[in-house]
Amino acid sequence: MFSDLLIKRLKKAKTVAVLTGAGISAESGVPTFRGEQGLWKKFRPEQLANFNAFIENPKLVWEWYNFRKNLIRQVKPNPGHYALVKIENLFTDFCLITQNVDNLHRLAGSRRIYELHGNIMRNRCVDCNKQFDEILFDDENLPRCDCGGLIRPDVVWYGESLPDDVLTKSFAAADKSDVFFSIGTSAVVQPAASLPVEAKRAGAYVVEINFEPTVITNYVDESIIGKSGKILPELMKRILND
Numbered sequence: 001m002f003s004d005l006l007i008k009r010l011k012k013a014k015t016v017a018v019l020t021g022a023g024i025s026a027e028s029g030v031p032t033f034r035g036e037q038g039l040w041k042k043f044r045p046e047q048l049a050n051f052n053a054f055i056e057n058p059k060l061v062w063e064w065y066n067f068r069k070n071l072i073r074q075v076k077p078n079p080g081h082y083a084l085v086k087i088e089n090l091f092t093d094f095c096l097i098t099q100n101v102d103n104l105h106r107l108a109g110s111r112r113i114y115e116l117h118g119n120i121m122r123n124r125c126v127d128c129n130k131q132f133d134e135i136l137f138d139d140e141n142l143p144r145c146d147c148g149g150l151i152r153p154d155v156v157w158y159g160e161s162l163p164d165d166v167l168t169k170s171f172a173a174a175d176k177s178d179v180f181f182s183i184g185t186s187a188v189v190q191p192a193a194s195l196p197v198e199a200k201r202a203g204a205y206v207v208e209i210n211f212e213p214t215v216i217t218n219y220v221d222e223s224i225i226g227k228s229g230k231i232l233p234e235l236m237k238r239i240l241n242d
């Protein structure tokens with residue numbers, strides 16, 4: 001399943017960076033965005049994950065986020081998330097860059113996490129930017145900050161920039177990584193999709209783990225087809241036993 005070259009590169013590696021997408025949480029029961037069962041087959045991102053949509057109809061957007069939060073509250077990290085925690089412990093310089101907002105990497109125990117698209121369990125005021133953790137409210141009384149501003153989920157919406165510091169750190173990590181993993185992402189949403197490309201350009205051994213081939217499969221050094229919840233624990237064992 002894994003090439004000897006990958007194991008050799010990992011054994012020698014000082015710096016490992018991992019990019020994850022919705023696929024790593026699929027085995028926990030969190031729906032992905034694309035594909036037949038994906039969220040974007042049933043819902044329109046421009047109506048829900050969009051600032052103008054929020055200002056026009058905050059209730060609808062909050063309903064959508066409350067629906068996803070409720071779903072996420074009921075799920076747990078899976079063996080793929082836990083294997084990444086163990087893999088983090090094996091390297092002096094490791095970072096986990098995620099496009100997921102579902103908080104599952106944190107729940108699993110990963111420590112150095114760069115959340116490119118925010119975190120659905122955090123919220124912030126659209127006016128003064130004050131941050132709020134869990135907030136409870138009913139559909140009729142939308143949450144508001146002390147300053148009067150509407151409170152929104154602290155996630156990145158279409159057309160918005162990614163948090164500057166997180167993006168800078170993520171590209172720096174890709175740049176200096178000896179081995180870079182792209183796991184459970186369709187690798188089509190920018191700028192995250194440029195990270196494996198940047199890593200390879202800078203000399204990393206780039207590995208993709210995905211249920212099916214993606215747009216970067218022919219570009220990476222090694223493509224491992226299968227479920228991350230099965231492959232990552234096996235990879236961890238192989239690194240330890242070799």
Ligand code: OAD
Nearest residue numbers: 021022023026032033034099184185186189210211227228
């Ligand atoms: P996608 O839904 O685009 O892709 C999920 C990927 O996971 C697909 O390539 C699947 O083949 C793969 N996959 C599914 N189950 C898997 C499993 N068990 N093991 C391994 N791979 C599996 O999700 P993302 O690439 O994360 O952005 O989407 C990127 C961004 O698009 C999201 O962060 C979100 C969305 O619009 C924002 O909300 C800003």
